Amino acid sequence: MISAADYEFFKKYLKQHSGLILSDDKHYLLESRLVPLLRKFEIADFGRLAAVLRDNSSSAVAEAVIEAMTTNESLFFRDKTPFEVFTSIMLPKLHAARSPSAPLRIWCAAASTGQEPYSLAMTLKENPHLVGSRRVEIFCTDLSNEVLERAASGRYNQFEVQRGLPIQMLMKYFKKVDDMWEISPQLKTMMTFRKLNLLNPFVGLGTFDIVFCRNVLIYFDAPTKTDILNRLAKVTAADGYLVLGGAETVMGLGDAYKPLPNQRGFYVPNVPAAAAPAAMASR
Incomplete structure:
Protein backbone atom coordinates (compact mmCIF):
# COMPACT_ATOMS: atom_id res chain seq x y z
CA MET A 1 0.00 0.00 0.00
CA THR A 70 0.24 7.74 -19.41
CA THR A 71 -2.90 6.41 -21.08
CA ASN A 72 -2.18 5.22 -24.62
CA GLU A 73 -5.59 4.07 -25.82
CA SER A 74 -5.91 4.32 -29.60
CA LEU A 75 -7.74 2.80 -32.53
CA PHE A 76 -8.06 3.39 -36.25
CA PHE A 77 -10.39 6.17 -37.43
CA ARG A 78 -11.31 6.91 -33.82
CA ASP A 79 -14.59 8.86 -33.51
CA LYS A 80 -14.89 9.09 -37.35
CA THR A 81 -16.01 12.75 -37.39
CA PRO A 82 -12.47 14.21 -37.34
CA PHE A 83 -11.61 12.24 -40.45
CA GLU A 84 -14.83 13.28 -42.18
CA VAL A 85 -14.16 16.97 -41.47
CA PHE A 86 -10.53 16.45 -42.49
CA THR A 87 -11.77 15.33 -45.91
CA SER A 88 -14.77 17.62 -46.38
CA ILE A 89 -13.48 20.93 -44.99
CA MET A 90 -9.82 21.09 -44.02
CA LEU A 91 -8.15 19.44 -47.01
CA PRO A 92 -10.22 21.21 -49.69
CA LYS A 93 -9.60 24.65 -48.17
CA LEU A 94 -5.89 24.06 -47.65
CA HIS A 95 -5.44 22.53 -51.09
CA ALA A 96 -7.10 25.56 -52.71
CA ALA A 97 -5.06 28.03 -50.65
CA ARG A 98 -1.62 26.49 -51.15
CA SER A 99 0.67 26.45 -54.15
CA PRO A 100 1.05 22.97 -55.70
CA SER A 101 4.65 22.79 -54.48
CA ALA A 102 3.84 23.60 -50.83
CA PRO A 103 3.98 20.56 -48.53
CA LEU A 104 1.05 19.52 -46.37
CA ARG A 105 2.29 19.34 -42.77
CA ILE A 106 0.23 17.59 -40.10
CA TRP A 107 1.17 17.15 -36.45
CA CYS A 108 -0.28 14.31 -34.41
CA ALA A 109 0.69 15.53 -30.95
CA ALA A 110 -0.41 12.37 -29.13
CA ALA A 111 0.40 9.74 -31.73
CA SER A 112 0.40 6.81 -29.30
CA THR A 113 0.81 3.52 -31.19
CA GLY A 114 0.18 5.16 -34.57
CA GLN A 115 -3.44 4.46 -35.43
CA GLU A 116 -4.36 8.14 -35.78
CA PRO A 117 -1.50 9.20 -38.11
CA TYR A 118 -1.87 6.07 -40.23
CA SER A 119 -5.63 6.69 -40.48
CA LEU A 120 -4.84 10.19 -41.76
CA ALA A 121 -2.34 8.78 -44.24
CA MET A 122 -4.89 6.29 -45.59
CA THR A 123 -7.45 9.09 -45.89
CA LEU A 124 -4.99 11.13 -47.92
CA LYS A 125 -4.26 8.19 -50.20
CA GLU A 126 -7.99 7.72 -50.74
CA ASN A 127 -8.39 11.37 -51.75
CA PRO A 128 -5.52 12.17 -54.15
CA HIS A 129 -7.50 15.05 -55.69
CA LEU A 130 -7.19 16.88 -52.36
CA VAL A 131 -3.44 16.37 -52.18
CA GLY A 132 -2.16 16.71 -55.72
CA SER A 133 1.57 16.33 -56.17
CA ARG A 134 2.49 18.03 -52.91
CA ARG A 135 4.66 16.31 -50.34
CA VAL A 136 2.88 15.12 -47.20
CA GLU A 137 4.61 15.22 -43.82
CA ILE A 138 2.92 13.71 -40.77
CA PHE A 139 4.87 14.54 -37.63
CA CYS A 140 4.09 12.05 -34.85
CA THR A 141 5.01 12.75 -31.25
CA ASP A 142 4.30 11.20 -27.89
CA LEU A 143 5.67 11.20 -24.37
CA SER A 144 6.38 7.46 -24.50
CA ASN A 145 9.30 5.93 -26.39
CA GLU A 146 7.67 2.53 -26.16
CA VAL A 147 4.51 3.49 -28.03
CA LEU A 148 6.47 5.49 -30.61
CA GLU A 149 8.61 2.46 -31.39
CA ARG A 150 5.45 0.43 -31.92
CA ALA A 151 4.01 3.16 -34.14
CA ALA A 152 7.16 3.37 -36.24
CA SER A 153 7.07 -0.40 -36.80
CA GLY A 154 3.57 -0.08 -38.27
CA ARG A 155 2.71 -3.58 -37.06
CA TYR A 156 -0.60 -4.47 -35.41
CA ASN A 157 -2.25 -7.64 -34.19
CA GLN A 158 -5.62 -8.95 -35.35
CA PHE A 159 -7.51 -7.33 -32.49
CA GLU A 160 -5.99 -3.92 -33.22
CA VAL A 161 -6.78 -3.92 -36.95
CA GLN A 162 -10.36 -4.94 -36.18
CA ARG A 163 -10.85 -1.80 -34.07
CA GLY A 164 -12.16 0.84 -36.47
CA LEU A 165 -10.28 -0.22 -39.59
CA PRO A 166 -12.55 -1.02 -42.58
CA ILE A 167 -11.75 -4.37 -44.17
CA GLN A 168 -11.10 -2.76 -47.56
CA MET A 169 -8.46 -0.50 -45.98
CA LEU A 170 -6.87 -3.49 -44.27
CA MET A 171 -6.56 -5.41 -47.53
CA LYS A 172 -5.34 -2.37 -49.47
CA TYR A 173 -2.77 -0.90 -47.09
CA PHE A 174 -1.56 -3.83 -44.94
CA LYS A 175 0.15 -7.14 -45.52
CA LYS A 176 0.18 -10.17 -43.23
CA VAL A 177 3.55 -10.85 -41.61
CA ASP A 178 3.39 -13.98 -39.46
CA ASP A 179 0.58 -13.27 -37.01
CA MET A 180 0.75 -9.48 -37.42
CA TRP A 181 -0.45 -6.96 -39.98
CA GLU A 182 2.15 -4.48 -41.25
CA ILE A 183 1.22 -1.20 -42.88
CA SER A 184 2.40 -0.28 -46.36
CA PRO A 185 5.84 1.36 -46.78
CA GLN A 186 4.20 4.12 -48.86
CA LEU A 187 2.36 5.24 -45.73
CA LYS A 188 5.36 4.86 -43.45
CA THR A 189 7.34 7.25 -45.62
CA MET A 190 4.93 10.07 -44.72
CA MET A 191 5.78 9.70 -41.02
CA THR A 192 8.37 11.23 -38.74
CA PHE A 193 8.38 9.98 -35.14
CA ARG A 194 9.87 11.90 -32.23
CA LYS A 195 9.53 11.82 -28.47
CA LEU A 196 8.12 15.10 -27.22
CA ASN A 197 6.65 16.29 -23.94
CA LEU A 198 3.92 18.89 -24.53
CA LEU A 199 5.07 20.68 -21.39
CA ASN A 200 8.37 21.53 -23.10
CA PRO A 201 9.02 24.22 -25.77
CA PHE A 202 8.15 23.33 -29.36
CA VAL A 203 11.60 24.23 -30.69
CA GLY A 204 12.44 23.67 -34.35
CA LEU A 205 9.14 22.06 -35.34
CA GLY A 206 8.21 24.55 -38.05
CA THR A 207 4.64 25.45 -38.98
CA PHE A 208 1.81 22.95 -39.38
CA ASP A 209 -1.32 23.16 -41.51
CA ILE A 210 -3.26 20.87 -39.16
CA VAL A 211 -2.59 19.91 -35.55
CA PHE A 212 -4.33 16.88 -34.05
CA CYS A 213 -4.11 17.06 -30.26
CA ARG A 214 -6.97 14.81 -29.26
CA ASN A 215 -7.76 13.48 -25.79
CA VAL A 216 -4.67 14.97 -24.19
CA LEU A 217 -5.75 18.26 -22.63
CA ILE A 218 -8.31 16.48 -20.45
CA TYR A 219 -5.44 15.29 -18.23
CA PHE A 220 -4.09 18.80 -17.51
CA ASP A 221 -5.19 21.66 -15.28
CA ALA A 222 -6.45 24.92 -16.79
CA PRO A 223 -3.15 26.89 -16.67
CA THR A 224 -1.30 24.01 -18.34
CA LYS A 225 -3.99 23.72 -21.03
CA THR A 226 -3.80 27.46 -21.72
CA ASP A 227 -0.01 27.36 -21.99
CA ILE A 228 -0.08 24.41 -24.40
CA LEU A 229 -2.78 26.03 -26.57
CA ASN A 230 -0.83 29.28 -26.75
CA ARG A 231 2.27 27.43 -27.91
CA LEU A 232 0.33 25.24 -30.35
CA ALA A 233 -1.11 28.38 -31.94
CA LYS A 234 2.40 29.64 -32.64
CA VAL A 235 3.16 26.56 -34.77
CA THR A 236 -0.23 26.45 -36.52
CA ALA A 237 -0.52 28.21 -39.88
CA ALA A 238 -2.71 31.32 -39.75
CA ASP A 239 -5.26 29.55 -41.95
CA GLY A 240 -4.65 26.14 -40.37
CA TYR A 241 -6.66 23.98 -37.98
CA LEU A 242 -6.51 22.47 -34.50
CA VAL A 243 -8.43 19.28 -33.76
CA LEU A 244 -9.23 18.39 -30.14
CA GLY A 245 -11.10 15.45 -28.61
CA GLY A 246 -14.86 15.47 -28.32
CA ALA A 247 -14.70 16.21 -24.59
CA GLU A 248 -12.17 19.02 -24.96
CA THR A 249 -12.58 22.73 -25.68
CA VAL A 250 -10.59 25.95 -25.89
CA MET A 251 -13.37 27.91 -24.20
CA GLY A 252 -12.13 29.71 -21.09
CA LEU A 253 -8.52 28.90 -21.96
CA GLY A 254 -7.29 32.09 -23.54
CA ASP A 255 -7.89 33.40 -27.03
CA ALA A 256 -5.24 31.60 -29.11
CA TYR A 257 -7.94 29.72 -31.06
CA LYS A 258 -11.58 30.20 -31.92
CA PRO A 259 -14.14 27.51 -32.83
CA LEU A 260 -14.67 26.46 -36.43
CA PRO A 261 -18.36 27.33 -36.96
CA ASN A 262 -20.77 24.41 -36.56
CA GLN A 263 -17.96 21.91 -35.98
CA ARG A 264 -17.50 20.76 -32.39
CA GLY A 265 -13.87 20.01 -31.52
CA PHE A 266 -12.38 21.94 -34.45
CA TYR A 267 -10.62 25.27 -34.09
CA VAL A 268 -8.74 27.87 -36.10
CA PRO A 269 -6.08 30.33 -34.94
CA ASN A 270 -7.54 33.57 -33.64
CA VAL A 271 -5.58 35.93 -35.90
CA PRO A 272 -6.52 39.30 -37.42
CA ALA A 273 -8.43 38.95 -40.68
CA ALA A 274 -5.60 40.52 -42.67
CA ALA A 275 -3.01 38.09 -41.34
CA ALA A 276 -4.23 34.91 -43.01
CA PRO A 277 -3.80 36.02 -46.66
CA ALA A 278 -0.32 37.30 -45.84
CA ALA A 279 0.57 34.02 -44.21
CA MET A 280 -0.71 32.02 -47.16
CA ALA A 281 1.26 34.13 -49.60
CA SER A 282 4.46 33.59 -47.66
CA ARG A 283 4.35 29.81 -47.79
Whole structure:
Protein backbone atom coordinates (compact mmCIF):
# COMPACT_ATOMS: atom_id res chain seq x y z
CA MET A 1 0.00 0.00 0.00
CA ILE A 2 1.13 3.52 -0.75
CA SER A 3 1.34 6.00 2.11
CA ALA A 4 -0.45 9.35 2.04
CA ALA A 5 2.87 11.19 1.92
CA ASP A 6 4.18 9.12 -0.99
CA TYR A 7 0.91 9.54 -2.87
CA GLU A 8 1.21 13.31 -2.54
CA PHE A 9 4.77 13.13 -3.86
CA PHE A 10 3.71 11.12 -6.92
CA LYS A 11 0.84 13.54 -7.60
CA LYS A 12 3.24 16.49 -7.64
CA TYR A 13 5.91 14.59 -9.57
CA LEU A 14 3.54 13.52 -12.33
CA LYS A 15 2.08 17.01 -12.67
CA GLN A 16 5.53 18.57 -12.92
CA HIS A 17 6.98 16.09 -15.39
CA SER A 18 3.99 15.08 -17.51
CA GLY A 19 1.19 17.50 -16.69
CA LEU A 20 -0.98 14.61 -15.50
CA ILE A 21 -3.42 15.58 -12.76
CA LEU A 22 -4.27 12.86 -10.26
CA SER A 23 -7.24 13.43 -7.98
CA ASP A 24 -7.16 12.35 -4.34
CA ASP A 25 -9.00 9.09 -5.05
CA LYS A 26 -6.64 7.49 -7.59
CA HIS A 27 -4.55 5.41 -5.19
CA TYR A 28 -5.63 2.16 -6.83
CA LEU A 29 -4.76 3.45 -10.31
CA LEU A 30 -1.32 4.57 -9.19
CA GLU A 31 -0.62 1.30 -7.40
CA SER A 32 -1.83 -0.89 -10.26
CA ARG A 33 0.35 0.97 -12.78
CA LEU A 34 3.49 1.18 -10.64
CA VAL A 35 3.61 -2.18 -8.82
CA PRO A 36 4.99 -3.89 -11.97
CA LEU A 37 7.79 -1.31 -12.01
CA LEU A 38 8.72 -2.11 -8.43
CA ARG A 39 9.23 -5.72 -9.51
CA LYS A 40 11.01 -4.82 -12.75
CA PHE A 41 13.57 -2.52 -11.11
CA GLU A 42 13.71 -4.55 -7.86
CA ILE A 43 12.63 -1.59 -5.75
CA ALA A 44 11.32 -2.54 -2.33
CA ASP A 45 8.29 -0.26 -2.03
CA PHE A 46 6.68 3.04 -3.08
CA GLY A 47 8.71 4.96 -0.51
CA ARG A 48 11.95 3.76 -2.08
CA LEU A 49 10.62 4.49 -5.58
CA ALA A 50 9.82 8.03 -4.47
CA ALA A 51 13.37 8.35 -3.12
CA VAL A 52 14.84 7.23 -6.45
CA LEU A 53 12.79 9.87 -8.25
CA ARG A 54 13.69 12.57 -5.73
CA ASP A 55 17.43 12.13 -6.14
CA ASN A 56 17.10 11.54 -9.90
CA SER A 57 19.44 8.56 -9.61
CA SER A 58 17.84 6.65 -12.50
CA SER A 59 16.48 8.26 -15.64
CA ALA A 60 15.26 4.81 -16.74
CA VAL A 61 13.05 4.54 -13.66
CA ALA A 62 11.75 8.09 -14.09
CA GLU A 63 10.87 7.46 -17.73
CA ALA A 64 9.20 4.16 -16.86
CA VAL A 65 7.03 5.85 -14.23
CA ILE A 66 5.82 8.51 -16.67
CA GLU A 67 5.12 5.94 -19.38
CA ALA A 68 3.27 3.65 -16.99
CA MET A 69 0.95 6.45 -15.91
CA THR A 70 0.24 7.74 -19.41
CA THR A 71 -2.90 6.41 -21.08
CA ASN A 72 -2.18 5.22 -24.62
CA GLU A 73 -5.59 4.07 -25.82
CA SER A 74 -5.91 4.32 -29.60
CA LEU A 75 -7.74 2.80 -32.53
CA PHE A 76 -8.06 3.39 -36.25
CA PHE A 77 -10.39 6.17 -37.43
CA ARG A 78 -11.31 6.91 -33.82
CA ASP A 79 -14.59 8.86 -33.51
CA LYS A 80 -14.89 9.09 -37.35
CA THR A 81 -16.01 12.75 -37.39
CA PRO A 82 -12.47 14.21 -37.34
CA PHE A 83 -11.61 12.24 -40.45
CA GLU A 84 -14.83 13.28 -42.18
CA VAL A 85 -14.16 16.97 -41.47
CA PHE A 86 -10.53 16.45 -42.49
CA THR A 87 -11.77 15.33 -45.91
CA SER A 88 -14.77 17.62 -46.38
CA ILE A 89 -13.48 20.93 -44.99
CA MET A 90 -9.82 21.09 -44.02
CA LEU A 91 -8.15 19.44 -47.01
CA PRO A 92 -10.22 21.21 -49.69
CA LYS A 93 -9.60 24.65 -48.17
CA LEU A 94 -5.89 24.06 -47.65
CA HIS A 95 -5.44 22.53 -51.09
CA ALA A 96 -7.10 25.56 -52.71
CA ALA A 97 -5.06 28.03 -50.65
CA ARG A 98 -1.62 26.49 -51.15
CA SER A 99 0.67 26.45 -54.15
CA PRO A 100 1.05 22.97 -55.70
CA SER A 101 4.65 22.79 -54.48
CA ALA A 102 3.84 23.60 -50.83
CA PRO A 103 3.98 20.56 -48.53
CA LEU A 104 1.05 19.52 -46.37
CA ARG A 105 2.29 19.34 -42.77
CA ILE A 106 0.23 17.59 -40.10
CA TRP A 107 1.17 17.15 -36.45
CA CYS A 108 -0.28 14.31 -34.41
CA ALA A 109 0.69 15.53 -30.95
CA ALA A 110 -0.41 12.37 -29.13
CA ALA A 111 0.40 9.74 -31.73
CA SER A 112 0.40 6.81 -29.30
CA THR A 113 0.81 3.52 -31.19
CA GLY A 114 0.18 5.16 -34.57
CA GLN A 115 -3.44 4.46 -35.43
CA GLU A 116 -4.36 8.14 -35.78
CA PRO A 117 -1.50 9.20 -38.11
CA TYR A 118 -1.87 6.07 -40.23
CA SER A 119 -5.63 6.69 -40.48
CA LEU A 120 -4.84 10.19 -41.76
CA ALA A 121 -2.34 8.78 -44.24
CA MET A 122 -4.89 6.29 -45.59
CA THR A 123 -7.45 9.09 -45.89
CA LEU A 124 -4.99 11.13 -47.92
CA LYS A 125 -4.26 8.19 -50.20
CA GLU A 126 -7.99 7.72 -50.74
CA ASN A 127 -8.39 11.37 -51.75
CA PRO A 128 -5.52 12.17 -54.15
CA HIS A 129 -7.50 15.05 -55.69
CA LEU A 130 -7.19 16.88 -52.36
CA VAL A 131 -3.44 16.37 -52.18
CA GLY A 132 -2.16 16.71 -55.72
CA SER A 133 1.57 16.33 -56.17
CA ARG A 134 2.49 18.03 -52.91
CA ARG A 135 4.66 16.31 -50.34
CA VAL A 136 2.88 15.12 -47.20
CA GLU A 137 4.61 15.22 -43.82
CA ILE A 138 2.92 13.71 -40.77
CA PHE A 139 4.87 14.54 -37.63
CA CYS A 140 4.09 12.05 -34.85
CA THR A 141 5.01 12.75 -31.25
CA ASP A 142 4.30 11.20 -27.89
CA LEU A 143 5.67 11.20 -24.37
CA SER A 144 6.38 7.46 -24.50
CA ASN A 145 9.30 5.93 -26.39
CA GLU A 146 7.67 2.53 -26.16
CA VAL A 147 4.51 3.49 -28.03
CA LEU A 148 6.47 5.49 -30.61
CA GLU A 149 8.61 2.46 -31.39
CA ARG A 150 5.45 0.43 -31.92
CA ALA A 151 4.01 3.16 -34.14
CA ALA A 152 7.16 3.37 -36.24
CA SER A 153 7.07 -0.40 -36.80
CA GLY A 154 3.57 -0.08 -38.27
CA ARG A 155 2.71 -3.58 -37.06
CA TYR A 156 -0.60 -4.47 -35.41
CA ASN A 157 -2.25 -7.64 -34.19
CA GLN A 158 -5.62 -8.95 -35.35
CA PHE A 159 -7.51 -7.33 -32.49
CA GLU A 160 -5.99 -3.92 -33.22
CA VAL A 161 -6.78 -3.92 -36.95
CA GLN A 162 -10.36 -4.94 -36.18
CA ARG A 163 -10.85 -1.80 -34.07
CA GLY A 164 -12.16 0.84 -36.47
CA LEU A 165 -10.28 -0.22 -39.59
CA PRO A 166 -12.55 -1.02 -42.58
CA ILE A 167 -11.75 -4.37 -44.17
CA GLN A 168 -11.10 -2.76 -47.56
CA MET A 169 -8.46 -0.50 -45.98
CA LEU A 170 -6.87 -3.49 -44.27
CA MET A 171 -6.56 -5.41 -47.53
CA LYS A 172 -5.34 -2.37 -49.47
CA TYR A 173 -2.77 -0.90 -47.09
CA PHE A 174 -1.56 -3.83 -44.94
CA LYS A 175 0.15 -7.14 -45.52
CA LYS A 176 0.18 -10.17 -43.23
CA VAL A 177 3.55 -10.85 -41.61
CA ASP A 178 3.39 -13.98 -39.46
CA ASP A 179 0.58 -13.27 -37.01
CA MET A 180 0.75 -9.48 -37.42
CA TRP A 181 -0.45 -6.96 -39.98
CA GLU A 182 2.15 -4.48 -41.25
CA ILE A 183 1.22 -1.20 -42.88
CA SER A 184 2.40 -0.28 -46.36
CA PRO A 185 5.84 1.36 -46.78
CA GLN A 186 4.20 4.12 -48.86
CA LEU A 187 2.36 5.24 -45.73
CA LYS A 188 5.36 4.86 -43.45
CA THR A 189 7.34 7.25 -45.62
CA MET A 190 4.93 10.07 -44.72
CA MET A 191 5.78 9.70 -41.02
CA THR A 192 8.37 11.23 -38.74
CA PHE A 193 8.38 9.98 -35.14
CA ARG A 194 9.87 11.90 -32.23
CA LYS A 195 9.53 11.82 -28.47
CA LEU A 196 8.12 15.10 -27.22
CA ASN A 197 6.65 16.29 -23.94
CA LEU A 198 3.92 18.89 -24.53
CA LEU A 199 5.07 20.68 -21.39
CA ASN A 200 8.37 21.53 -23.10
CA PRO A 201 9.02 24.22 -25.77
CA PHE A 202 8.15 23.33 -29.36
CA VAL A 203 11.60 24.23 -30.69
CA GLY A 204 12.44 23.67 -34.35
CA LEU A 205 9.14 22.06 -35.34
CA GLY A 206 8.21 24.55 -38.05
CA THR A 207 4.64 25.45 -38.98
CA PHE A 208 1.81 22.95 -39.38
CA ASP A 209 -1.32 23.16 -41.51
CA ILE A 210 -3.26 20.87 -39.16
CA VAL A 211 -2.59 19.91 -35.55
CA PHE A 212 -4.33 16.88 -34.05
CA CYS A 213 -4.11 17.06 -30.26
CA ARG A 214 -6.97 14.81 -29.26
CA ASN A 215 -7.76 13.48 -25.79
CA VAL A 216 -4.67 14.97 -24.19
CA LEU A 217 -5.75 18.26 -22.63
CA ILE A 218 -8.31 16.48 -20.45
CA TYR A 219 -5.44 15.29 -18.23
CA PHE A 220 -4.09 18.80 -17.51
CA ASP A 221 -5.19 21.66 -15.28
CA ALA A 222 -6.45 24.92 -16.79
CA PRO A 223 -3.15 26.89 -16.67
CA THR A 224 -1.30 24.01 -18.34
CA LYS A 225 -3.99 23.72 -21.03
CA THR A 226 -3.80 27.46 -21.72
CA ASP A 227 -0.01 27.36 -21.99
CA ILE A 228 -0.08 24.41 -24.40
CA LEU A 229 -2.78 26.03 -26.57
CA ASN A 230 -0.83 29.28 -26.75
CA ARG A 231 2.27 27.43 -27.91
CA LEU A 232 0.33 25.24 -30.35
CA ALA A 233 -1.11 28.38 -31.94
CA LYS A 234 2.40 29.64 -32.64
CA VAL A 235 3.16 26.56 -34.77
CA THR A 236 -0.23 26.45 -36.52
CA ALA A 237 -0.52 28.21 -39.88
CA ALA A 238 -2.71 31.32 -39.75
CA ASP A 239 -5.26 29.55 -41.95
CA GLY A 240 -4.65 26.14 -40.37
CA TYR A 241 -6.66 23.98 -37.98
CA LEU A 242 -6.51 22.47 -34.50
CA VAL A 243 -8.43 19.28 -33.76
CA LEU A 244 -9.23 18.39 -30.14
CA GLY A 245 -11.10 15.45 -28.61
CA GLY A 246 -14.86 15.47 -28.32
CA ALA A 247 -14.70 16.21 -24.59
CA GLU A 248 -12.17 19.02 -24.96
CA THR A 249 -12.58 22.73 -25.68
CA VAL A 250 -10.59 25.95 -25.89
CA MET A 251 -13.37 27.91 -24.20
CA GLY A 252 -12.13 29.71 -21.09
CA LEU A 253 -8.52 28.90 -21.96
CA GLY A 254 -7.29 32.09 -23.54
CA ASP A 255 -7.89 33.40 -27.03
CA ALA A 256 -5.24 31.60 -29.11
CA TYR A 257 -7.94 29.72 -31.06
CA LYS A 258 -11.58 30.20 -31.92
CA PRO A 259 -14.14 27.51 -32.83
CA LEU A 260 -14.67 26.46 -36.43
CA PRO A 261 -18.36 27.33 -36.96
CA ASN A 262 -20.77 24.41 -36.56
CA GLN A 263 -17.96 21.91 -35.98
CA ARG A 264 -17.50 20.76 -32.39
CA GLY A 265 -13.87 20.01 -31.52
CA PHE A 266 -12.38 21.94 -34.45
CA TYR A 267 -10.62 25.27 -34.09
CA VAL A 268 -8.74 27.87 -36.10
CA PRO A 269 -6.08 30.33 -34.94
CA ASN A 270 -7.54 33.57 -33.64
CA VAL A 271 -5.58 35.93 -35.90
CA PRO A 272 -6.52 39.30 -37.42
CA ALA A 273 -8.43 38.95 -40.68
CA ALA A 274 -5.60 40.52 -42.67
CA ALA A 275 -3.01 38.09 -41.34
CA ALA A 276 -4.23 34.91 -43.01
CA PRO A 277 -3.80 36.02 -46.66
CA ALA A 278 -0.32 37.30 -45.84
CA ALA A 279 0.57 34.02 -44.21
CA MET A 280 -0.71 32.02 -47.16
CA ALA A 281 1.26 34.13 -49.60
CA SER A 282 4.46 33.59 -47.66
CA ARG A 283 4.35 29.81 -47.79
